Amino acid sequence: MNKTSNSLSGRDLFSPSIAALVGVIVNYGGTFILVFQAAKVAGLSPEMTASWIWSISIGVGVTGIWLSYRYREPIITAWSTPGVAFLVSALAITPYPEAIGAYIISAIGFIFLGLSGMFERFVQRIPPGIAAGLLAGILLQFGISAFGGAEVDPLLVVVLFASYIILRRFTSRYAIVGILIIGLIYLISMRQADFSNIKLAIALPVFVVPEFSLHALLGVALPLFIITLTGQYMPGMLVLRNDGFKTSANPILGVTGLGSLLAAPFGASPFNVAAITAAIATGKDAHEDPNKRYIAGLASGIFYIIVGVFGVTLAALFQILPATFIATLAGLALLGTIGSSLANALTNPNGRETALITFLATAANVTLLEVGGAFWGLVAGLVAHVMIHGKFHKKQYKLSRVQQAEQKQ
Incomplete structure (x- = not known):
């Protein structure tokens, strides 16, 4: 990163903060229902469910800010x-x-992996075209979902899409905040979202004494470690690399692993570097100056902590928003990242075919052996690369011309 002035204007804070807010809404509104489902399956009380939300929200908030x-x-x-x-x-x-x-054991595993440096060395050897193809494949479903919701609520999708196009034409920097505000106004006016019954209540942590067993080690800790590493850490690191950010994976693994370790007794499952929601905050839509996009990371952390303090109340607030609104908002927010990822994947003619293989295999989202499509897409691309080009070279990752030009802005 090039050195820039340390002074920050209101505009510098506003745009990244909105990108962060959109990411948080997408995260809670789109995937957090899984936490409630898991809590119900486990037979957790409302207090213990609130503690899970408290610990994981504050955990990701603090680690992200740091x-x-x-x-x-x-x-x-x-x-x-x-x-x-x-x-x-x-x-x-x-x-x-x-x-x-099992959460504690998985967290310790991430800490040791970060200390060893093995994961970072592997990430450095992934060809940039394959990394970009993997990211584009992961995000493709979100881009499609931006328009797929038209089958459920065509008027909402048309309103959001039309607003996005108009705002991109006249005020590109504020297109996402614009469709967020317009969408909320539409939902309230059409009575598709009722916030009147929401009441704030502070969540309290509940300490659970951990127990260790061979069953939990093999049946929970090990699969959870592998799934999180391949399904979250790998694409999350490649999201950062794709936009030119080059912090080593080692401290990220170490800090998130330590945070997960401390939060686990209060119910938090392991957390990690973000992938999908991070892509909303790492690109040009968050801020034209890459050196100021870190503000989005700070803002995300603050939003997560606020949600954690109020626990189930704010999580329920996000879930009031219709799924079509969440999907369309996420897809439109990620359009720029999807486009730049595809462009980067196909930049190098020599690696174009393997990047395309990675993209298509990842987009297929096939789950085998309980491991998701991101991992198998990466495997397909790496195998194709080795078979066609013979070998990897050390530290292959380099910024594309597009990214280099962006860094000089």
């Missing part, structure tokens, strides 16, 4: 969506104290 401030990059952390999805089935057959013990 990492973003320390490295001046938008390093946003979040819970593992595929990991929580796995817990929906795992908690049905695992006593909750043993699950807490």
Whole structure:
């Protein structure tokens, strides 16, 4: 990153903060229902469910703020969506104290992986075209969902899309905040979102004494570690790399692992660097100057902490928003990232085919052996690269011409 002035204007704070807010809304409104499903399967009381929300929200908030401030990059952390999805089935057959013990073991695993440096060395050897193709494949479904919701609520999608096009034409920087405000006004006026019954209540942490067992180690800790590593850490790191941010994975693994370790006794499942929601905050739509996008990481952390303090109340608030609104908002917010990822994937003619293989295999989103499509898309691309080009070279990641030009702005 080039050095820039330390002074920040109101505009510098506004745009990244809105990108962060959109990411938080998408995260809670789109995937947090899985936490409630897992809590119900585990038979947790409302107090223990609130403690889970408190601990994981504050955990990702604090770690995201620290990492973003320390490295001046938008390093946003979040819970593992595929990991929580796995817990929906795992908690049905695992006593909750043993699950807490499994969370602790997984967190320790991430700490040691960060200390070893092995994961960072692997990330550095992934060809940039494959990394961009992986990201584009992951985000493709979100872009499609921006328009797929027209089958459910065509008027809402048309209103958001038309607003986005007009705002991009006249005030590109504020297009996302514009459609967020217009969408909320539309939902309230059409009585599709009723916030009148929402009451603020502060959540309190509940300490659970962890228990350790071989069943929880093999049936929860190990799968959760693998799913989180392949389904969240890998794409999350490549999101950062794709937009030119080069902080090592080692401190990110270490800090999120330590945070997960401290939060686990209060119910938090392991958390990690964000992928999908991070992509909303790492691109040009968050701020034209890459050196000021770290503000989005700070703002995200603050929003997460606020949600954590009020626990179930604000989580329920986000879930009042219709799924079509969340999906369309996320898809439109990610259009720029999807486009730049595809452009970066196809920039190098020699690596175009393997990047395309990675993109298509990832977009297919095939789950095998309980491991998601992002991992198998990466495997397909790397295998194709080795077979066609023969080998990898050390530290292959370089910024594309587009990214280099952006960094010089």
